[in-house]
Amino acid sequence: MNPSHDFGVWVAALLTLFVFSFLYKDNPLYKFAEHLFVGVSAGYYIVLNYWTVIDSNLIGPLRVAFGGAAGGPLHVQQGDYRALLLIPGLLGLLLFTRLFPRIDWISRWPLAVIIGVYAGLKTTGFAQGDLVAQVQASLQSFGLVELAHAFKASELAHTSSATWQAIGHSCDVVLFTAGLLTSLLYFYYSREHKGALGVSSRLGIWFLMVSFGAAYGYTVMSRISLLIGRFQFLIEDWLRIR
Amino acid sequence: MQAYRPDARARGVASSGMLWSCALLLACACAPAVSRAALPDALDTTRTYLAPAPATGLEFHDVENDAGRGIDLHWKLSADDRARSQAVTGYVLERAQTPGGPWAVVDTLPRLTDSKTDDSVVRDTPYFYRVSVLGPGGPTRSLAAAGPAIARSSWFNTTRASVVAFVLLFFGFVLYYIYSAQSGHRPFVRRLAGIDAIEEAIGRATEMGRPVLFIPGVQDIDEIQTVAGLVILESVARLTAKYQTPILVPVSYPIPFTIAQEMVKSGYLHAGRPEAYDPDSVRFVSPEQFAYVAAITGIMLRDRPAAHIFMGSFFGESLMLAETGFSTGAIQVAGTANVHQLPFFVVACDYTLIGEELYAASAYLSGDAKLVGSLKGADALKVSIVIVIVVGCLLETFGVHAFTAWMTTQ
Numbered sequence: 338m339n340p341s342h343d344f345g346v347w348v349a350a351l352l353t354l355f356v357f358s359f360l361y362k363d364n365p366l367y368k369f370a371e372h373l374f375v376g377v378s379a380g381y382y383i384v385l386n387y388w389t390v391i392d393s394n395l396i397g398p399l400r401v402a403f404g405g406a407a408g409g410p411l412h413v414q415q416g417d418y419r420a421l422l423l424i425p426g427l428l429g430l431l432l433f434t435r436l437f438p439r440i441d442w443i444s445r446w447p448l449a450v451i452i453g454v455y456a457g458l459k460t461t462g463f464a465q466g467d468l469v470a471q472v473q474a475s476l477q478s479f480g481l482v483e484l485a486h487a488f489k490a491s492e493l494a495h496t497s498s499a500t501w502q503a504i505g506h507s508c509d510v511v512l513f514t515a516g517l518l519t520s521l522l523y524f525y526y527s528r529e530h531k532g533a534l535g536v537s538s539r540l541g542i543w544f545l546m547v548s549f550g551a552a553y554g555y556t557v558m559s560r561i562s563l564l565i566g567r568f569q570f571l572i573e574d575w576l577r578i579r
Numbered sequence: 580m581q582a583y584r585p586d587a588r589a590r591g592v593a594s595s596g597m598l599w600s601c602a603l604l605l606a607c608a609c610a611p612a613v614s615r616a617a618l619p620d621a622l623d624t625t626r627t628y629l630a631p632a633p634a635t636g637l638e639f640h641d642v643e644n645d646a647g648r649g650i651d652l653h654w655k656l657s658a659d660d661r662a663r664s665q666a667v668t669g670y671v672l673e674r675a676q677t678p679g680g681p682w683a684v685v686d687t688l689p690r691l692t693d694s695k696t697d698d699s700v701v702r703d704t705p706y707f708y709r710v711s712v713l714g715p716g717g718p719t720r721s722l723a724a725a726g727p728a729i730a731r732s733s734w735f736n737t738t739r740a741s742v743v744a745f746v747l748l749f750f751g752f753v754l755y756y757i758y759s760a761q762s763g764h765r766p767f768v769r770r771l772a773g774i775d776a777i778e779e780a781i782g783r784a785t786e787m788g789r790p791v792l793f794i795p796g797v798q799d800i801d802e803i804q805t806v807a808g809l810v811i812l813e814s815v816a817r818l819t820a821k822y823q824t825p826i827l828v829p830v831s832y833p834i835p836f837t838i839a840q841e842m843v844k845s846g847y848l849h850a851g852r853p854e855a856y857d858p859d860s861v862r863f864v865s866p867e868q869f870a871y872v873a874a875i876t877g878i879m880l881r882d883r884p885a886a887h888i889f890m891g892s893f894f895g896e897s898l899m900l901a902e903t904g905f906s907t908g909a910i911q912v913a914g915t916a917n918v919h920q921l922p923f924f925v926v927a928c929d930y931t932l933i934g935e936e937l938y939a940a941s942a943y944l945s946g947d948a949k950l951v952g953s954l955k956g957a958d959a960l961k962v963s964i965v966i967v968i969v970v971g972c973l974l975e976t977f978g979v980h981a982f983t984a985w986m987t988t989q
Contacts, residue, residue: 378867
């Protein structure tokens with residue numbers, strides 16, 4: 338065993354062990370790692386957001402628009418709307434009115450703008466990217482015509498492989514469509530799930546649970562690979578056991 | 580332009596031909612996806628190659644239904660560009676803003692390519708294009724430039740007519756049901772066990788004298804699930820105010836933090852106990868996903884909330900939160916539309932709101948006419964989608980593809 342001489346590796350390894358100590362129970366070492374992580378990440382994100390959002394998207398363009406780089410103060414060309422960034426800048430500043438109880442109601446205006454804008458953007462985005470695209474992708478042929486052709490061909494050629502392939506494809510599509518429609522009906526809230534609707538929604542929840550089971554197994558495998566990666570770091574990078 | 584000779588392979592090799600052959604072989608080695616059949620025979624190093632015949636018939640069209648960002652270009656292949664031929668190695672597409680140049684290379688394309696969309700154009704700017712053919716015998720420029728080609732912005736993207744139809748249908752349903760609900764007609768919404776469990780969980784926390792922990796997901800406000808979680812938060816805060824139970828809301832981003840404060844405050848106000856609102860009940864933690872998780876697991880173990888309510892968008896942290904919460908013995912209710920995380924909540928929580936139930940929860944809990952109207956509108960849209968899928972599948976089965984094509988968007 339030849340432990341690493343790198344100070345950074347030691348810090349990372351000890352913090353990893355501090356976090357693993359939580360498996361036994363909550364303790365001061367875990368608390369230290371937790372508080373360090375939360376504090377460092379919060380501070381890091383403030384600096385990161387300043388330079389990647391406020392400086393590059395607001396202060397930088399405003400400096401160009403008003404600082405003379407675009408040809409002089411207030412000199413803007415057609416299509417150059419950088420000066421309009423004053424409006425989101427002002428709305429951002431209004432958020433800080435929360436710090437003053439007497440005027441904290443003003444901070445609701447920028448919040449209303451933020452939620453309204455995102456709701457509008459997401460509506461069309463979801464409608465195109467999720468709703469219509471998924472409905473369109475679900476429109477599949479049940480393959481009855483192909484099945485008939487396969488039966489006919491198998492009779493002539495005395496072979497059944499194409500027929501079984503066609504039957505398999507038809508079953509796939511029927512199963513997919515049945516799963517889709519019954520799962521959709523499970524999310525129907527305007528009627529009690531009784532009678533035919535009750536049967537179909539129960540079938541739908543079965544389809545959902547089977548898919549959840551498959552997803553669970555798949556994701557657990559990926560999580561175990563993360564754990565293996567952490568152990569590899571401790572054994573190979575820190576303790577240097579090969 | 581150099582003369583084209585169909586029997587050019589019969590000549591000895593030129594030094595520039597060697598360079599082209601090396602480039603060609605390298606390109607073939609780096610492109611395993613290219614079909615073997617499409618590759619030319621190995622370059623015959625004992626022959627001389629002359630410049631290939633030019634590409635002709637260069638045509639251009641403004642890309643339709645876009646914001647003026649592309650020009651489609653088509654040309655006829657060089658007469659020497661045939662399968663298993665060595666005379667052509669590729670094409671160079673160039674453009675200029677005047678017929679006389681200066682010319683800039685748009686792209687270098689492999690042999691047997693007769694089209695390209697130039698998506699690096701500036702809207703409403705005229706461009707002239709020409710195509711040069713590359714071969715072992717040297718390049719051959721086209722005889723004339725094509726242009727001016729101008730990319731113009733379209734007012735409407737006609738391929739998205741189906742999106743407009745669905746959006747209008749949805750808004751029509753929502754507005755109708757909101758109007759109906761506001762007119763006094765109380766719409767029926769079936770009982771949702773997971774949502775009823777929220778009140779049960781808060782009641783249990785009250786009996787045990789411990790706080791309720793509400794997690795509105797790990798995403799910013801641009802995620803619609805975060806908005807849904809925050810709307811549910813108001814109803815939860817109303818219940819905690821009613822039962823006089825403390826609530827803890829750790830939040831990961833600044834804007835949801837501000838909105839969460841408003842929601843909790845509003846919940847206490849609507850419950851008639853504004854003085855009981857504690858501004859410290861909503862805490863900003865960190866936008867870093869696992870720092871946020873570490874902080875929440877710490878709260879779960881140290882403050883020992885009796886009820887954990889997870890409502891919003893969750894990712895890899897879902898199982899960590901739910902498992903830690905489970906180990907504390909708290910009653911847990913979760914809701915997310917992130918399909919890949921639902922299995923973890925299903926196994927580790929007492930109740931789980933699956934997918935759209937998260938959005939239905941806010942309407943169900945508040946009973947607000949607008950929210951219930953939108954829920955009923957979404958239900959009507961689901962019925963429409965079921966009809967569309969059944970009809971569309973039957974049309975596809977009988978070979979009618981027009982409906983599916985209409986729904987294909989760009």
